[in-house]
Amino acid sequence: MSEKEIIDLEEQFQARIDRGENIEPKDWMPEKYRKTHIRQISQHAHSEIVGMLPEGNWITRTPSLRRKVALLAKVQDEAGHGLYLYSATETLGISRDELFEQLHSGKAKYSSIFNYPVITWADIGAIGWLVDGAAIMNQVMLTRTSYGPYARAMVRICKEESFHQRQGYEIMLTLAQGTKVQKEMAQDALNRWWWPSLMMFGPTDEASTHTEQSMKWKIKRKTNDELRQQFVNQTVPQAEFLGLTIPDKDLKWNEERGQYDFGEIDWDEFWRVVKGHGPCNKERLHARKSAYEKGKWVRDAAVAYADKKAKQTLKEAV
Amino acid sequence: MSKNWPLFEVFIRSKNGLEHRHVGSLHAADATMAIENARDVYTRRMEGVSIWVVESENITASNPEQAGEIFEPAADKVYRHPTFYDLPDEVKHI
Numbered sequence: 001m002s003e004k005e006i007i008d009l010e011e012q013f014q015a016r017i018d019r020g021e022n023i024e025p026k027d028w029m030p031e032k033y034r035k036t037h038i039r040q041i042s043q044h045a046h047s048e049i050v051g052m053l054p055e056g057n058w059i060t061r062t063p064s065l066r067r068k069v070a071l072l073a074k075v076q077d078e079a080g081h082g083l084y085l086y087s088a089t090e091t092l093g094i095s096r097d098e099l100f101e102q103l104h105s106g107k108a109k110y111s112s113i114f115n116y117p118v119i120t121w122a123d124i125g126a127i128g129w130l131v132d133g134a135a136i137m138n139q140v141m142l143t144r145t146s147y148g149p150y151a152r153a154m155v156r157i158c159k160e161e162s163f164h165q166r167q168g169y170e171i172m173l174t175l176a177q178g179t180k181v182q183k184e185m186a187q188d189a190l191n192r193w194w195w196p197s198l199m200m201f202g203p204t205d206e207a208s209t210h211t212e213q214s215m216k217w218k219i220k221r222k223t224n225d226e227l228r229q230q231f232v233n234q235t236v237p238q239a240e241f242l243g244l245t246i247p248d249k250d251l252k253w254n255e256e257r258g259q260y261d262f263g264e265i266d267w268d269e270f271w272r273v274v275k276g277h278g279p280c281n282k283e284r285l286h287a288r289k290s291a292y293e294k295g296k297w298v299r300d301a302a303v304a305y306a307d308k309k310a311k312q313t314l315k316e317a318v
Numbered sequence: 319m320s321k322n323w324p325l326f327e328v329f330i331r332s333k334n335g336l337e338h339r340h341v342g343s344l345h346a347a348d349a350t351m352a353i354e355n356a357r358d359v360y361t362r363r364m365e366g367v368s369i370w371v372v373e374s375e376n377i378t379a380s381n382p383e384q385a386g387e388i389f390e391p392a393a394d395k396v397y398r399h400p401t402f403y404d405l406p407d408e409v410k411h412i
Contacts, residue, residue, distance in 0.1 A: 027382045073362075080359050087343045090325070096345060097322055153342070160363070302347035303321050309348065 017218050022148040025091040033217055038092050040219065041150050045085035046103045046110035052078045053287050054118040055127065063121060070167045071124065081157045088149040104289050106276065113200050115278030122175055122189035128168015130197040136161050137231050146218040169238065176242040190239065191247045199270045201228040232260050325374040326352040330366035338370050
């Protein structure tokens with residue numbers, strides 16, 4: 001294709017996006033649109049899969065059977081969400097094996113939030129409330145993203161995800177209304193998870209290298225800072241209801257803006273964790289790789305069995 | 319290097335009386351496993367009463383680049399719709 005033809009196609013493509021049309025897998029798309037999506041959707045899928053690790057670790061230690069079935073269902077959902085998203089990524093012409101390889105080699109990123117340790121039972125509450133709350137904010141926006149398979153996966157995920165946040169908040173509520181020690185445990189979890197949750201929305205708009213193009217292609221519909229502000233606005237009253245204090249001395253309602261002002265995020269910490277030096281980066285990746293390697297014989301056996309059965313069917317047919 | 323599991327497309331009938339609809343795809347070693355996986359991935363909340371799976375490579379799809387020649391001929395055939403025909407209001411049940 002000549003350069004002129006590509007420019008024409010790109011203009012037509014942008015016009016389709018501007019008209020609000022969705023893009024489907026076999027449609028022509030700029031190479032950069034394809035690559036950006038592979039990066040973003042797979043990163044999202046990896047986050048679901050790695051996110052199962054810290055929570056799965058608590059399934060045997062829940063305080064009641066009610067909490068156990070809920071946490072099991074939540075972790076199972078995360079697996080499902082990872083699978084929807086991997087399938088959506090594969091429509092862009094990359095294989096599942098390549099995606100796993102990118103995760104395991106560290107080439108692909110997953111959400112940094114999962115590189116923080118989950119120390120107490122209250123952390124499971126805080127994760128559901130804050131981490132899933134922040135994720136939902138991003139995901140609701142993505143149900144209207146321009147790439148069809150991604151948008152459809154997001155619709156399913158959003159429907160399922162809201163129970164995650166509610167179960168988390170219920171855990172926090174129970175602890176906050178419990179004994180003094182339980183309330184302290186809830187406050188301690190909030191103290192540790194608040195700032196990393198705000199970091200989940202990514203760098204500031206000024207520092208974000210991808211935002212402008214992503215908005216133009218309607219991959220994103222809101223900027224990182226807009227979503228972060230929305231999250232703070234909705235979460236502060238929820239913390240007040242719990243009787244817990246958000247660990248930010250600069251947090252206060254701004255009458256003029258009609259929004260909360262909040263303190264500066266520690267961006268050094270953000271980049272440190274993104275670059276692999278968070279408290280649990282090594283542990284998470286190791287657990288993930290080990291699970292994959294230990295499952296290899298099962299996957300191989302399934303293939304051998306399917307091959308054998310296919311041959312038998314063939315023989316019967318002859 | 320082990321062989322990759324093939325990709326299957328999954329169709330779910332949400333209740334009897336409705337058609338199966340495409341819901342997504344998944345990998346499985348064979349069709350039996352694809353049904354089992356589809357149950358876990360796509361019907362965790364009573365979304366279905368019946369599942370179809372078909373290997374993705376067995377689906378032939380129309381090419382979006384030919385969408386014009388395939389679909390546009392229908393655009394100027396309004397006489398295929400009942401509203402094209404002018405009848406007086408007095409005439410009932412038609």
